[in-house]
Amino acid sequence: MKQINKIAIVGGTHGNEFTGAYLVKKFEQYPNLIQRSSVKTVTLLSNPQAFAANKRYIDKDLNRCFSSDDLSDLTLSSHEDEQAKNIQNTLGKDGKYPVDLIVDLHSTTANMGLTIIPGSRHPFILQLAAYLSSINPEVKVCYSRPEQARNFLSSVCELGFVIEVGPVAQGVLSAEWFQKTEQLIVTILDYLERCNQGIIPQINNSLTIYKYLEFVDYPRNQNGEIQAMIHPQLQFRDYEPLHPGEPIFLTLNNQAIAYTGTSTVYPVFINEAAYYEKGIAMCLTEKEEITI
Numbered sequence: 001m002k003q004i005n006k007i008a009i010v011g012g013t014h015g016n017e018f019t020g021a022y023l024v025k026k027f028e029q030y031p032n033l034i035q036r037s038s039v040k041t042v043t044l045l046s047n048p049q050a051f052a053a054n055k056r057y058i059d060k061d062l063n064r065c066f067s068s069d070d071l072s073d074l075t076l077s078s079h080e081d082e083q084a085k086n087i088q089n090t091l092g093k094d095g096k097y098p099v100d101l102i103v104d105l106h107s108t109t110a111n112m113g114l115t116i117i118p119g120s121r122h123p124f125i126l127q128l129a130a131y132l133s134s135i136n137p138e139v140k141v142c143y144s145r146p147e148q149a150r151n152f153l154s155s156v157c158e159l160g161f162v163i164e165v166g167p168v169a170q171g172v173l174s175a176e177w178f179q180k181t182e183q184l185i186v187t188i189l190d191y192l193e194r195c196n197q198g199i200i201p202q203i204n205n206s207l208t209i210y211k212y213l214e215f216v217d218y219p220r221n222q223n224g225e226i227q228a229m230i231h232p233q234l235q236f237r238d239y240e241p242l243h244p245g246e247p248i249f250l251t252l253n254n255q256a257i258a259y260t261g262t263s264t265v266y267p268v269f270i271n272e273a274a275y276y277e278k279g280i281a282m283c284l285t286e287k288e289e290i291t292i
Contacts, residue, residue: 015050020105038196108166111236117162210285
């Protein structure tokens with residue numbers, strides 16, 4: 001594996017997710033916190049206009065604007081499409097200031113702890129994830145669908161990944177999750193520095209990952225209006241097993257709706273506030289142990 005000489009820490013891809021945005025601002029104010037002798041770290045507030053407006057986005061979700069087709073389509077001229085092209089032309093392989101690794105910081109209203117969402121199964125990212133999860137039980141690794149990951153900002157770089165932290169309300173700074181995310185970044189930078197020095201930290205030979213199976217929407221009527229909410233027994237139980245027959249929704253008239261699948265699954269992003277507009281109540285995943 002070649003040395004990781006330059007990385008980008010990105011925040012504010014969604015303007016109302018304050019943890020990453022304010023960490024970027026802190027690192028810009030105190031750059032010594034993120035510099036290592038062999039690793040140059042740059043920061044980017046990726047959607048400053050949305051951040052200033054305390055909105056997830058101005059025109060469309062920036063974290064869905066990075067497919068190769070969209071980046072090459074000059075007819076796409078929304079605010080976020082222009083931002084995506086600017087970021088690609090700055091940090092991408094052929095950009096003005098290309099980087100070896102991108103860490104895109106997000107927060108979620110769901111109980112996701114410290115979740116790493118890799119852009120690919122690159123061995124280096126798997127080794128890093130295995131190390132982080134071995135020293136911190138709050139770190140989980142979750143894989144998006146490949147076609148979705150290709151739209152993420154982190155896909156600008158081969159070694160890109162997302163960090164989701166929460167639960168954190170939108171437009172709110174949580175000191176707890178701010179500190180936990182900052183410590184995770186420091187650990188990642190220290191890991192990269194040691195790798196560049198030829199000192200590979202000890203890791204477990206196995207890694208638990210959670211792979212997306214499907215998205216589940218809320219029950220709706222013929223007009224598209226939500227008719228049920230997340231059942232209290234499921235709320236905040238991200239990454240916990242959901243068995244067939246267990247309740248997942250509670251209707252407006254207090255009737256439980258059970259999970260009708262035939263196998264145990266592990267829901268994530270349960271009741272994520274930002275996903276209401278996407279028609280997603282939760283994402284079902286399967287648990288897999290892989291060897292590093």
